[in-house]
Amino acid sequence: MRTSTVIAVCLVAALPLTACGTETKDKPSASATASSATTGDSPEGGVQPMGKGAPTVGSGGVGRLEVTPTSVVYANKAMADKPTNGLFVIVSVRDRPTSASAVAETAPAQRGGWQWVAADGQAVGAGDGNAANVFLSGFDAGGPIPAGTAKWRARTFDINEHQRGGTLVYTDGEGKTFRWEIPAKDSGPQVTELKKRLAG
Template sequence: MRTRTTLPAAAAGLLLAVLTACSGSDHTDSEASKGKPSAAKPSVDCSDQSLDQATWVANCADKATDGTGGDGTPGTKTLAWAKTAKTVGAQNPADGGPGSGPLEVTPTTVLYAKEAMGSTSVNGAFAILTVKDRAPSSTPAAESAPIEGGGWQWIAADGQALDEGENDASSITPRGFTGGGMIKAGTWHWRTIAFDLTQAQTKGGTVAYTDGDGTVYKWKVPATDTGPELAALKKGMEGEY
């Protein structure tokens, strides 16, 4: 026969008080944590031309354009502005040396101007873009050139494709930037590309780069001056021409 054990009344009351206190504490802590405001993410002024590239890309790139995500077309990849494309370098570099290694290509900044470095736009406006080219492996690399069916184009909102460097746009190379060329293994450099556009073509445009493997990468270009290299770009174009 099983014997039933009964707690004394005083002990039972003490146990009930302890359990009630624990339950109330958990409830209070939970409610307090719900009402506690989370730490606000510090705001970044994306128009500040002194922002470094990492800060601008992390906080401002997605605000500069809504052109994100892939478009599903075979051989074409669409990226958000200032995002890096991991491409294949040119198969036949202009200087004749090896250069078909991996190449990271990142357009970061755009500046629109009717006149630049002594040249005047024939169509109405130059679109001048800064591009960071990086050869990340042990092999040198170079951008694919138009003569190889590659390189850069501006795709206007109505679908018209325009090559870089048309008219006097090819002569715009601000100080501190290059016009292209070979990138040594494990290094990177800044370059600029420029397009001669009508005012209408500066709105809603897309820049496209075709690499050495024939893959096309596209970025929706902001319609206003923006980017972390904007101050350096303007400074590089100063002077008498």
């Protein structure tokens, strides 16, 4: 009888220790949490609204660059150029270095740059179709941007009518991916200016 009582007391005393051990093991470490916050998909992976800036790393992993898609226009032509697939989507982007040196966007050749992802999941590159032929004055800045300044860019995609409204994707110099939800109709403060440039 005394032996059974002793065993029961030992088992009850051991339960809190086991429970504490399990709780500690299941909690992620501080380093694991920090690591997940700096991967390409977190926190950058969440789809942001158009108009929200993203703190990115410049081409070749050099410098810091805030990129902000601000407006979108859909057009069936851009001056004399017509889209191969029926529709151009032009997104104005404001690039602003946030480091003390000149910074450039990444390019597709560096496994970076811009893509349009339609609702059906199909990805369209910025140079696909006739998009590479579209140059809009005032939105055609290229190359490194000096510190303390900001430049406007126009990112153009050649899509079909069913691909209106999608996700704009940018991959930076560290391979991190940023996403914005783009409306399916003309929107944003630069719409009038973009349409003026598209008309020539």
